[in-house]
Amino acid sequence: MTQEPEHTGPSDALVRFDDVRKSFRTARGRRQQALDGFSMSIPRGSIVGLLGPNGSGKTTALKTLLGLVRPDSGSVHAFGHALPKDQRHVAGRMGALIEGPAFNASLTGEHNLRLIGELHGAGPTEVAEALELVGIAQAARRAYSGYSLGMKQRLGVAGALISGPELLVLDEPMNGLDPEAVRDMRELLKRLRDERGMTVVVSSHILAEVELVCDWVTIVRNGRVICDAGVSELISRGTEHLVVRVHDTVTEQAVAVLERHGHTLTRAAGPRGTDELRMPAPRPHPHAPEVLRLLTAQNVYPRELLVESVSLEDIYVAAVRAADAAAEDGPFDERR
Amino acid sequence: MNAVDQVRGFGAPPWRRLVRAERHRLTAPPAVRRVAAGLPLLVLAFGLSKLFTHSPDTGPALREADARYQEFIEQAARTGMPTGSIGPDSFFDDPRYLMESLSFGDLRTVLLGLGAAATVFGIVSGGADWASRVMLTLTAAEPGRARLFLTRGVLVGGLSMAATALCGLLLVPCLLLAAHLRGSTGGLDSAYWAVLVSQFLRGIVLVGLLALLGYSLAVLTRHVPAALAIAFLYLAGAGRVFGGRGPRLAEYDMDGLTFAVLNEKPVVPMAESDCISGPGCAATHVDLTAFDGFTGILLYLLPVLVLALWRSTRTDVG
Numbered sequence: 121m122t123q124e125p126e127h128t129g130p131s132d133a134l135v136r137f138d139d140v141r142k143s144f145r146t147a148r149g150r151r152q153q154a155l156d157g158f159s160m161s162i163p164r165g166s167i168v169g170l171l172g173p174n175g176s177g178k179t180t181a182l183k184t185l186l187g188l189v190r191p192d193s194g195s196v197h198a199f200g201h202a203l204p205k206d207q208r209h210v211a212g213r214m215g216a217l218i219e220g221p222a223f224n225a226s227l228t229g230e231h232n233l234r235l236i237g238e239l240h241g242a243g244p245t246e247v248a249e250a251l252e253l254v255g256i257a258q259a260a261r262r263a264y265s266g267y268s269l270g271m272k273q274r275l276g277v278a279g280a281l282i283s284g285p286e287l288l289v290l291d292e293p294m295n296g297l298d299p300e301a302v303r304d305m306r307e308l309l310k311r312l313r314d315e316r317g318m319t320v321v322v323s324s325h326i327l328a329e330v331e332l333v334c335d336w337v338t339i340v341r342n343g344r345v346i347c348d349a350g351v352s353e354l355i356s357r358g359t360e361h362l363v364v365r366v367h368d369t370v371t372e373q374a375v376a377v378l379e380r381h382g383h384t385l386t387r388a389a390g391p392r393g394t395d396e397l398r399m400p401a402p403r404p405h406p407h408a409p410e411v412l413r414l415l416t417a418q419n420v421y422p423r424e425l426l427v428e429s430v431s432l433e434d435i436y437v438a439a440v441r442a443a444d445a446a447a448e449d450g451p452f453d454e455r456r
Numbered sequence: 457m458n459a460v461d462q463v464r465g466f467g468a469p470p471w472r473r474l475v476r477a478e479r480h481r482l483t484a485p486p487a488v489r490r491v492a493a494g495l496p497l498l499v500l501a502f503g504l505s506k507l508f509t510h511s512p513d514t515g516p517a518l519r520e521a522d523a524r525y526q527e528f529i530e531q532a533a534r535t536g537m538p539t540g541s542i543g544p545d546s547f548f549d550d551p552r553y554l555m556e557s558l559s560f561g562d563l564r565t566v567l568l569g570l571g572a573a574a575t576v577f578g579i580v581s582g583g584a585d586w587a588s589r590v591m592l593t594l595t596a597a598e599p600g601r602a603r604l605f606l607t608r609g610v611l612v613g614g615l616s617m618a619a620t621a622l623c624g625l626l627l628v629p630c631l632l633l634a635a636h637l638r639g640s641t642g643g644l645d646s647a648y649w650a651v652l653v654s655q656f657l658r659g660i661v662l663v664g665l666l667a668l669l670g671y672s673l674a675v676l677t678r679h680v681p682a683a684l685a686i687a688f689l690y691l692a693g694a695g696r697v698f699g700g701r702g703p704r705l706a707e708y709d710m711d712g713l714t715f716a717v718l719n720e721k722p723v724v725p726m727a728e729s730d731c732i733s734g735p736g737c738a739a740t741h742v743d744l745t746a747f748d749g750f751t752g753i754l755l756y757l758l759p760v761l762v763l764a765l766w767r768s769t770r771t772d773v774g
């Protein structure tokens with residue numbers, strides 16, 4: 121797992137944050153370090169998941185990219201331009217939904233979209249198409265105030281799409297969506313990437329929402345990136361596990377034989393009177409046949425034997441643990 | 457490649473597009489549209505009401521003036537009070553609509569009402585998009601914050617002035633009609649029209665400045681109710697702050713300033729006037745000229761405008 125935060129990034133990064141710092145003065149006059157040496161890159165043509173718990177700095181980072189918040193130090197580049205100096209040159213190339221949808225409640229969804237579209241030179245055709253794309257064309261002529269949260273989020277995404285952006289920035293777009301809508305959103309993001317070559321950065325504090333759709337993950341904690349890498353690479357770097365599920369009457373026997381043959385095991389209770397034995401499985405040939413042979417030789421017949429693939433959650437947990445351990449071991453950081 | 461795919465320019469919107477989009481956004485809210493449609497109707501109603509509140513028949517009024525004069529004479533005789541030059545004329549309440557003398561006051565009333573409406577329009581235009589967080593979207597699309605601020609400010613002022621011009625053009629024919637049918641159009645010479653037009657033009661500028669003041673307060677506070685409250689306190693209290701600090705050390709309360717701007721007669725400073733009392737002296741009841749009036753209102757406006765510009769360009773959004 122990653123010991124050090126990775127800032128290398130791909131060579132064709134569309135966006136690059138380098139050591140960005142930003143602090144806010146809170147209501148009580150204290151300074152809150154929202155970004156604390158934040159570095160990440162967004163590879164062209166990918167879907168990037170910006171993950172981290174609430175308050176970790178995701179929104180602040182995205183606002184910095186959009187020129188809404190000015191960093192105290194560090195640099196942000198997008199499309200080869202330095203921001204916020206050259207923000208004008210890239211404004212039309214990014215579409216964003218930041219911290220939930222924002223529209224005039226007394227107007228219809230379509231009217232709201234037309235007003236944003238006009239700013240980007242988009243006409244009725246583009247408005248209709250964006251509405252179609254997010255699946256709320258049938259509600260287009262209803263007042264925004266009567267929309268459900270899910271419809272508002274969809275309209276927010278349509279608003280981000282209306283400029284025909286190359287980079288789509290979505291801050292927690294799945295908030296308030298029901299499971300089916302979350303799935304629709306994921307499909308939409310994939311379509312935008314595959315059919316239109318869009319680059320998408322999508323932030324979330326809920327891993328499961330974006331896990332299935334991201335090519336690249338950036339994990340943020342306390343305003344710092346603790347992991348920034350391609351999902352396939354991370355998964356290939358992570359350790360897969362072989363899981364053997366046995367009836368709990370034969371658990372001891374199974375553990376004994378496997379340990380005798382040099383396997384390191386962890387045990388956990390499984391469903392309906394079973395136990396699960398988990399051991400690291402080397403790639404590309406996990407020793408499943410050998411394990412099966414050893415057990416059946418002792419008349420232990422597993423109920424289930426599977427190779428558990430690495431999930432983003434494993435990566436997330438490992439990254440957070442590594443970062444916490446590094447913070448504890450590391451020298452006292454005076455900035456905090 | 458389909459429509460949404462087409463990149464419509466990489467950068468921020470050009471001026472023309474920004475102005476058009478902002479104009480549409482400012483005039484889109486149903487409430488704004490209702491008020492925009494309602495104001496001219498209200499002005500028409502006000503103008504036409506003169507047809508009902510005035511009458512060409514002076515007979516009853518003359519008789520009443522006589523009666524009241526007799527009463528006054530009797531009372532004076534009983535108490536031994538000198539009657540001086542007071543005659544029946546002093547008790548005559550003319551029921552006719554005399555365009556030459558009454559139109560200035562009516563125009564002033566309308567202009568003041570429009571000024572108040574423009575202040576509120578400015579506040580809503582500057583503040584509502586902060587409450588709905590639409591400003592985030594706009595700022596992301598147009599990172600030139602000063603451009604965004606100025607475009608909207610100019611539009612708020614310009615739209616208010618256009619509405620005022622329209623309302624004034626609706627009012628004057630109504631008043632002429634009232635004068636024609638219920639009074640007199642006597643004395644409407646070129647000098648009269650010059651004064652009326654100049655009052656009207658000053659009023660249009662005043663309304664634009666008030667709209668800009670409301671707009672600036674709202675951009676500064678990013679909050680409609682707060683801006684409304686502050687606008688009220690500011691307009692009521694800023695006279696204390698600015699009083700005596702402008703040219704000629706005049707008192708700069710809002711009442712006096714608007715009066716000075718909208719008064720039809722050239723206002724002479726009290727000290728230079730030999731007028732002591734009577735209707736002809738109304739113009740000196742405030743010791744300010746129209747120039748002072750505009751100076752004072754600019755004094756009110758500029759600090760707020762500069763602070764609002766600073767806040768909208770130099771601080772974080774959202």
Ligand SMILES: Nc1ncnc2c1ncn2[C@@H]1O[C@H](COP(=O)(O)OP(=O)(O)O)[C@@H](O)[C@H]1O
Pocket residue numbers: 144145146147152153154172173174175176177178179180181774
């Ligand atoms: N405008 C602001 N004023 C004060 N504190 C802020 C402001 N914006 C963000 N913060 C603080 O910065 C930290 C990061 O916030 P944010 O970027 O919104 O996190 P996330 O989006 O990951 O939940 C939080 O502690 C938050 O309270």
Ligand SMILES: [Mg+2]
Pocket residue numbers: 175178179180219291292
């Ligand atoms: Mg957030």
